[in-house]
Amino acid sequence: QQQVKQSPQSLIVQKGGISIINCAYENTAFDYFPWYQQFPGKGPALLIAIRPDVSEKKEGRFTISFNKSAKQFSLHIMDSQPGDSATYFCAAGGYQKVTFGTGTKLQVIP
């Protein structure tokens, strides 16, 4: 049973454009929703995270939008750059562990 659904599987965006990745979760007990960024040959690294008591969190060009009633959250990358080309994972869970989404491979073309 997949508890975190992520889309799209791949995404191509022009430099300067907005990249949007969506995730949906099922377990209402989840209280932690991070996004990880993974470059080839590296382990994932935390990009930004949100708790369910806020609807939006922004860090630089990266923003998480969170809709608790719909059990959905999304990552927006503003002014996308070629250096943002990587695989992005959403995750949901709690203090003990999280469940990861299936990943989105983002390619930003010049």
Next chain:
Amino acid sequence: EADIYQTPRYLVIGTGKKITLECSQTMGHDKMYWYQQDPGMELHLIHYSYGVNSTEKGDLSSESTVSRIRTEHFPLTLESARPSHTSQYLCASAEGGMYEQYFGPGTRLTVT
């Protein structure tokens, strides 16, 4: 950058061999995790630990075993490797009172 190390980085081994993948962290984190990452990217939790002498099975059934004798060390062992074990294995750790997980660079295992 987090101080979490995995060795070896790449391993090609024959069927039936016993292997141990090493994971060490120097941050004193209580929580440690092993994930299996499919070629198609998805990460699956296979084992985790909340501290010394604590180990739990994850969401994905695995034929591997783990041990946690020291805080900084969380090795994963496959008693008899099979081609179905071919995958990337990622180790992660987290501070006891925190949510954020720090990942190692991974071990890419190929069983022939």
